[in-house]
Amino acid sequence: MSQPELTLVLIGFGNVARRLLRLLEESADRLDFTWQVVAISTKHHGSVIDMAGIDVTRAISTVEGRQSLDRLDPTPHERSGIDVIRQVAEAAADEAAEGRLVCLETTVLDIDRGEPAVSHVRAALEGQAHVVTANKGPVAFAYHELEALAESVDRIFFFEGAVMDGVPVFNLVRETMPAITIDGFRGVINSTCNFILSELERGQEFDMALAEMQARGIAEADPTLDLDGWDAAAKTAALVNVLMGSAMTPHHVARTGIREVTGLDVRDAIARNRRIRLVASATRHGGKVRAVVEPEELDHHDPLANLVGLENALYLHTDLLGEVGIVQRTGSLTQTAYALLSDLARISQRLRDF
Ligand SMILES: NC(=O)c1ccc[n+]([C@@H]2O[C@H](COP(=O)([O-])OP(=O)(O)OC[C@H]3O[C@@H](n4cnc5c(N)ncnc54)[C@H](OP(=O)(O)O)[C@@H]3O)[C@@H](O)[C@H]2O)c1
Incomplete structure (x- = not known):
């Protein structure tokens, strides 16, 4: 043809x-x-x-x-x-x-x-x-x-x-995981916030890091959507709706952004071999799904703790394959x-x- x-x-x-x-x-x-x-x-x-x-x-x-x-x-x-x-x-x-x-x-x-x-x-x-x-x-x-x-x-x-x-999430599940039930997930899925947290660890100013994300066209047109966790909440709702068969909007996601996180906080966590990351998660309890976006202090063994800069990762909790991880090492337009x-x-x- x-x-x-x-x-x-x-x-x-x-x-x-x-x-x-x-x-x-x-x-x-x-x-x-x-x-x-x-x-x-x-x-x-x-x-x-x-x-x-x-x-x-x-x-x-x-x-x-x-x-x-x-x-x-x-x-x-x-x-x-x-x-x-x-x-x-x-x-x-x-x-x-x-x-x-x-x-x-x-x-x-x-x-x-x-x-x-x-x-x-x-x-x-x-x-x-x-x-x-x-x-x-x-x-x-x-x-x-x-x-x-x-x-x-x-x-x-x-x-x-x-x-x-472009890293396959929806298409990966749709095309390659027939008959799987996804009971939850956990991930770092907002590049702008991850970049800012990583830059704070290096002693950079919050506003400078945000300005760089805006200059590179990666921050949302309204960057408060990134900083207040709304972008991650929208992605979380999307993942819950498509992968977990539930129906929610971003307003159903319990949400805390990164505005209150300071350079002192992230460097103090590093000194204790831990890292602060904005984590999005969802879990099914009985028939209900609970979804949360919030900064978490993670142990350095946690794979989400090692994501720096524009790196993202999503770990799906499945019934037949156990935990399946999808990692994005670079992000760009x-x-x-x-x-x-x-x-x-x-x-x-x-x-x-x-
Ligand atoms: N940038 C990224 O890295 C990235 C990554 C993943 C997903 N996304 C998503 O992709 C979408 C586009 O992102 P972007 O970076 O291209 O945004 P952008 O540069 O701000 O462009 C948005 C475009 O939408 C137009 N627009 C806004 N409201 C409209 C309306 N009511 N009717 C017609 N056009 C309208 C704007 O027109 P004017 O310029 O004339 O206002 C502009 O052309 C967003 O939803 C974003 O969340 C972006």
């Missing part, structure tokens, strides 16, 4: 989406699909719909030059992300029916209700598009509803980039972009399998 061509709609065009487009171009000779972007929607940089295909290099330089994408649109006008999705779903009805239309949702995390990302995903699935997202909101707030909708319209809803970037690329590749594989 010839290579499928995916028609892409980008809702959100920030660090992750722009890195993804560059990565798709850099990886062209490794991909078993081709692609074309027909729409991009942002909050403050306008939107563009061009069913003939958008020049992505120009779109990237337009946004990085702080200009509006409207200037690339044949018929520019103000529209929301939902308007863009609906307009493209109508204009690309053939591609949608053939399963070649994909919505890439990379807007920022909204910690109140996961909106408007949840509505973006819903609208895309209703328009028969597959959805790939790096945004934790949809899976942390509405996983069961959106997965049921995706199944009912025979489309894919993938979100590998929501936890630990490329890894997040790879998560989206790998989800696109799986959609392409599905098209080829038909």
Whole structure:
């Protein structure tokens, strides 16, 4: 079969989406699909719909030059992300029916209700598009509803980039662990907090370490979401919803962030051969799941204690395999972009399998 061509709609065009487009171009000779972007929607940089295909290099330089994408649109006008999705779903009805239309949702995390990302995903699935997202909101707030909708319209809803970037967590369990029950997990899953704690150990200032994470595009757009543990709580809710079959939102996670942790605290712990890390965990008790995000002082034998800088790890507690560990030694925008690329590749594989 010839290579499928995916028609892409980008809702959100920030660090992750722009890195993804560059990565798709850099990886062209490794991909078993081709692609074309027909729409991009942002909050403050306008939107563009061009069913003939958008020049992505120009779109990237337009946004990085702080200009509006409207200037690339044949018929520019103000529209929301939902308007863009609906307009493209109508204009690309053939591609949608053939399963070649994909919505890439990379807007920022909204910690109140996961909106408007949840509505973006819903609208895309209703328009028969597959959805790939790096945004934790949809899976942390509405996983069961959106997965049921995706199944009912025979489309894919993938979100590998929501936890630990491109290192497989959801896809690993889905693809390689049939018949396993996950009864809990424990992990370090927020890179910004782990980097700050590691830098404090080296005598660096809290604010300087945070500024570095912001400069590298790794901190959340609103960094209080990292510092107050909300990002880790959203990931924890996502993991509980998908891997443990329970239904919770980030607001059900007992949460303490790292704002109160000082350089003195972390260096005092090190002097006692211990380390402070922001730990996310969930355990099933009877029919109920309890989830917690909090700084813990860990013994140096604990594998989570040895994670420094951008390293993350997640240990799943399973019934048939015991404890299974997934470790991410390096984190970067490329890894997040790879998560989206790998989800696109799986959609392409599905098209080829038909
Ligand atoms: N950066 C990472 O390392 C990383 C890692 C894993 C997961 N993620 C997740 O990936 C997502 C994107 O991250 P990022 O670093 O690319 O964020 P970002 O650089 O802040 O970009 C966010 C994009 O979303 C747009 N946007 C916000 N609200 C919107 C709305 N209502 N409708 C349409 N567009 C909207 C923004 O437009 P304007 O710029 O015009 O405001 C911007 O283009 C986030 O959910 C984040 O949590 C990021």
